[in-house]
Amino acid sequence: MSGNAQPIAALVIFLGAYALIITERLHRTVVALLGAALVLVLRVVSQRAAFAFVDWNTIFLLFGMMVIVGITRRTGLFQWLAIKSAKAARAEPLRMIVMFSIFTAVMSAFLDNVTTVLLIAPVTLVIADALAISPVPFLIAEILASNIGGTATLIGDPPNIMIGSASGLGFMSFVIHLTPVIILVFVAYLASLRFFFGKSMAVSEHARASIYAFDEAKAITDWPLLRKSLAVLALTLVGFFAHEALRLEPATIALAGAALLLVISGADLEQTVLHDIEWPTLLFFVGLFVLVAGLVDTGVIHAISRPLVAGAERSVPLTSIALLWASAALSAVVDNIPFVATVNPMLLDVARRFAGSAGDVRAVMHGPQMLPLWWSLALGACLGGNATLIGASANVVIAGVAERNGYRIAFVEFLKYGIPVVIESLLICTAYIYLRYLR
Amino acid sequence: MTAKDIMSRDVRTVAEDATVAAAARLMHDAPHGALPVIAADGKVVGMIDRVTLLRLCLPKYAEDIGDLAFLPPDFTAFEARIENIAHVPVRDVMRPCDVCAAEDTPLVELAALMVLKRVEDVPVLRSERVVGIVGLQDIVDEIVWPHLKHGEEK
Numbered sequence: 001m002s003g004n005a006q007p008i009a010a011l012v013i014f015l016g017a018y019a020l021i022i023t024e025r026l027h028r029t030v031v032a033l034l035g036a037a038l039v040l041v042l043r044v045v046s047q048r049a050a051f052a053f054v055d056w057n058t059i060f061l062l063f064g065m066m067v068i069v070g071i072t073r074r075t076g077l078f079q080w081l082a083i084k085s086a087k088a089a090r091a092e093p094l095r096m097i098v099m100f101s102i103f104t105a106v107m108s109a110f111l112d113n114v115t116t117v118l119l120i121a122p123v124t125l126v127i128a129d130a131l132a133i134s135p136v137p138f139l140i141a142e143i144l145a146s147n148i149g150g151t152a153t154l155i156g157d158p159p160n161i162m163i164g165s166a167s168g169l170g171f172m173s174f175v176i177h178l179t180p181v182i183i184l185v186f187v188a189y190l191a192s193l194r195f196f197f198g199k200s201m202a203v204s205e206h207a208r209a210s211i212y213a214f215d216e217a218k219a220i221t222d223w224p225l226l227r228k229s230l231a232v233l234a235l236t237l238v239g240f241f242a243h244e245a246l247r248l249e250p251a252t253i254a255l256a257g258a259a260l261l262l263v264i265s266g267a268d269l270e271q272t273v274l275h276d277i278e279w280p281t282l283l284f285f286v287g288l289f290v291l292v293a294g295l296v297d298t299g300v301i302h303a304i305s306r307p308l309v310a311g312a313e314r315s316v317p318l319t320s321i322a323l324l325w326a327s328a329a330l331s332a333v334v335d336n337i338p339f340v341a342t343v344n345p346m347l348l349d350v351a352r353r354f355a356g357s358a359g360d361v362r363a364v365m366h367g368p369q370m371l372p373l374w375w376s377l378a379l380g381a382c383l384g385g386n387a388t389l390i391g392a393s394a395n396v397v398i399a400g401v402a403e404r405n406g407y408r409i410a411f412v413e414f415l416k417y418g419i420p421v422v423i424e425s426l427l428i429c430t431a432y433i434y435l436r437y438l439r
Numbered sequence: 440m441t442a443k444d445i446m447s448r449d450v451r452t453v454a455e456d457a458t459v460a461a462a463a464r465l466m467h468d469a470p471h472g473a474l475p476v477i478a479a480d481g482k483v484v485g486m487i488d489r490v491t492l493l494r495l496c497l498p499k500y501a502e503d504i505g506d507l508a509f510l511p512p513d514f515t516a517f518e519a520r521i522e523n524i525a526h527v528p529v530r531d532v533m534r535p536c537d538v539c540a541a542e543d544t545p546l547v548e549l550a551a552l553m554v555l556k557r558v559e560d561v562p563v564l565r566s567e568r569v570v571g572i573v574g575l576q577d578i579v580d581e582i583v584w585p586h587l588k589h590g591e592e593k
Contacts, residue, residue, distance in 0.1 A: 076506055083509060122500040126507075129498065129516045213511035221506050405499045 007303075010044045010294035017291055018338060028335075029280040032287025039294040053293035057165045057251040059285050061155065062112070063277060064254025068236060069111050070276020071267045072229035073119065076219040078107075082123035083216035091208035093133060093201035097141045097193055100124065104142045105149030105186055109156045110237065113146040113394040121401050130214075131207045136407055137197045139398050140414060144386050144421050146394045148189055151382035152182040154250060155240060158285075159340040159381040161250070166344035167365055167374050170244040177375055181432040185383070185425045192424065196417055225265055232261040285337075292341045305346035312350045312373065317438040320372040321430055327380025328426055332387035332418075340381050347373055372437040379429045387422040389414040442549060443542040445581050446563045446571030452477045453529055455484055459495065460525040462487050473560035475569045476533045482567040485533030488560065495524045495532060539564050540573065550578055 017035035021028045040047050085103045089095035100120060107116040120142055128135035150157035154164045154174040164174065220226055236257030239246070243253050262269070295301045311319040330339055348361075350373065355364045364370055385392030389399050389411050399409050451469040453462045455476050465474055466489060473488035494502075497517060501507060524532075538556045540549055540563050549561055553575055563571040 079504065079506075079509060118503075122503040125498065125500040126504065126510070126516075130514070132516070210511065210514070210516075213513070215509050215511065218508035219506070221508075401500070401503075 006044050007298040007300045009042055010039065010291075010298045011300050013038050013042075013044070014291050014295055018334075021338070022334065027280065029284040029287065032284045032291065034287075036287040036290035039290055044294045045290075045297040049297055050290045050293045053296065054286055054289040055162060055165045057249055058158065058161045059282055060251035061161050061254045062158065062285070063282060064236075064251065064256075064258040065112060065155065066115075066277045067258035067272060068229070068232060068254070068261055069115055070272055071225070071261055071265055072233060073276075074222065074267075075226040075229055076221045077226055077229070078119040079123050079219035080216045082120055082127075083211075083214050083219060086123075086127050086211055086214075087216075091131070091203070091211040093131070093137075093203055094194065094197060096127070097138055097197055098190055100138060101141045101145035101190065101193065104145040105152075108146040108149035109152040111156075113150040113157060113392065114397050116150075117142055117146050117394045117398050118401070121398055125401075125405055127211060130210045131203045133201060133203060134407065135405075136402065136409055137201070139402055139407075140409065140417055141193060141197070143392075143395050143398050144189060144417065145186075147382060147386045147392050148182060148186050148425065150394075151185075151379060152179045153240075155254075157382045159336050160378055162337070162340050162344060163374055163378050164250065166348060167370070168362070169366060169374060171240045171250060172244055173366070174378075175241075177371070177436075178378060181379070181429055184432070185428050188424050188428060189421055192417075192421060225267075228265050229261065232257050232264070235260070288338055288341055292338075292345065295342065296345045301342065301345045302349060305349040308346050309350050309353050312369070313353060316369050316372060317434065320376040320433055320438065323373060324376035324380040324429060324433065325426060327377055328384030328387070328422060331381045331384030332391045332422065336381040336385055336392065340377065343377055343381075347377065368437065372433055375437070376429075376433060379433075380426070383422060383425045383429070386425070387415070387418045389418075391418070440546045440582075441542065442540045442544045442546070442561075442563045442571070442573055445546065445577055446542075446573045447471070447577065448571050450475065450562070450569050450572045452569060453487065454479075455528070455530040455533070457529050458525060459492070459527045459529060459532060462529050463492060466492070471560045471572050471574045473558070473562075473572075475536065475562045475572070476529055477569070483536050483539070483562065483564060483569055485530070486536050486538075486560075486562065487529055487533045488558075491532055491534060495527070496521050536562065541565065542570065546578065546582065549573055553578070 013035050017031050020026055020031045036050070039045055040050060081103060082100070085099040086096050089099040104116055104120055107119070121139065124138045124142065125135050128138060151160065152174075154160050154169075154171045160174060164170065236253060239248075239253035239257065240250060243250055261267070262272070308319070311322070327339070327343070347370070351361050351364050351370050354369050355361045385395065389395050389409065395414075402409050447470065451465050451471070451474055453465055453474045453476055455478050462474055466472065473486050475483050476485040476487055478484045498520065501517070538552055538558045538561055540552070540561050542563055542565060544563075552561060553559065559575040561573050562569050563573060
């Protein structure tokens with residue numbers, strides 16, 4: 001392929017893949033792999049360069065956590081926690097929505113959002129059935145809580161993982177910079193719950209008593225495995241907090257934790273491989289990175305990032321806030337993962353511009369000019385997903401679970417909760433970014 | 440030996456627009472636990488078995504949770520579902536007839552099918568019409584047990 005045709009080919013293939021993913025005619029993994037194959041076959045980018053571009057840190061971090069969570073899940077731990085939460089809330093509907101939201105948000109900060117909501121949804125449905133009320137308010141609250149909670153840490157949401165890789169910002173950086181604002185956003189969100197669902201949910205004393213009759217101790221099916229899983233989870237978490245001091249990357253921590261748990265638990269590898277590791281997700285990422293490699297290598301990203309670079313040079317504050325709101329708006333309607341995959345290289349261009357021709361990009365990357373841009377992207381891309389039922393994978397998955405169980409969450413109905421929550425979240429983020437970084 | 444040698448020719452079937460309640464009643468008295476579902480023209484369009492009935496009684500999420508040991512012994516929230524499924528037409532809940540045999544299908548293949556696909560009753564078809572049914576119990580009674588018994592006596 002001639003030099004001129006390559007950028008066009010890269011762009012056309014990427015946009016075509018994106019369109020196919022949006023229309024959902026083919027599974028997104030199939031689309032990503034097809035696009036990647038085209039990029040390579042047409043030599044838009046060499047295989048060597050493409051594979052070097054693939055962010056294996058993201059992929060192995062996801063992989064490691066999938067293994068750890070998958071094995072832990074078999075112990076029934078999450079059912080136990082959910083039932084305990086329901087009882088702590090005295091089986092009162094509004095209190096339970098708050099407890100489940102907190103539970104979901106905290107878990108989402110450390111586990112993948114989709115996994116978290118899939119773990120809590122079935123128990124939510126049992127409890128709703130036992131109380132003879134609709135589970136829909138609970139499910140909506142859990143969706144919103146998972147996206148907020150997932151934004152708090154490096155490992156909570158794939159966009160954050162990808163941003164961490166691209167920027168070199170570590171787990172502690174996310175804790176220091178994002179966790180505080182997410183706590184504020186979450187508190188505001190909890191206050192909204194009272195406003196959204198405060199009235200109407202009345203439950204009889206008899207129904208509430210049935211929840212007390214649930215025996216959560218019986219939810220645990222394997223106590224030895226539970227002890228081992230919790231030990232590895234704790235160790236892995238400590239590893240994440242300490243990874244920069246240990247000079248190890250996040251994926252290494254996750255991989256080490258996964259390997260350790262596989263060994264000490266004696267878990268059936270075939271079970272793990274078939275049921276716990278989401279191969280379609282991992283392969284989707286591989287395909288996606290190859291597609292973006294095409295855009296980067298052929299200079300398409302460099303061309304597109306010119307406005308962003310110019311804007312950042314002129315005014316970091318304005319560009320940050322604009323990036324925050326634009327990321328959120330786009331994340332609300334399109335998958336935030338391809339979006340962040342494309343914006344990351346653009347921000348690298350910005351960093352290179354700030355560093356100047358002879359400057360050290362690494363010094364600038366975590367400096368006062370770049371930090372607000374990275375955090376704006378992270379906050380916007382993750383929180384924006386709450387606006388619509390299709391804004392994030394967790395939303396889509398829960399809508400599917402609800403539908404399969406006979407409850408339809410209408411797109412328009414979700415907007416009534418999602419949009420206010422996103423606007424309120426973004427206002428808090430705007431104030432935070434301005435006050436902390438831009439004054 | 441082939442399917443024709445061991446199959447039971449007295450096959451209970453159910454019409455595709457019959458209700459689940461009717462199917463349950465037929466299954467109650469039938470020697471085999473699965474009923475071929477027949478369309479108006481007499482062709483087989485699906486199967487309905489006892490597992491399907493049970494699955495209908497449980498909410499979908501129960502399958503997702505897996506272990507329901509934490510539920511109290513007097514948990515009755517699911518029982519309301521059972522009454523609701525009585526009027527559902529069989530056509531809406533049947534599974535496709537993907538495990539079936541012909542009269543000349545070797546018994547070995549039938550046995551392998553039952554194990555691999557985890558079905559207990561395989562309908563025997565000729566020109567898309569049911570002519571017999573072979574159950575797991577039939578194969579055990581006619582083939583497995585006589586050989587085992589012979590081995591025991593030696």
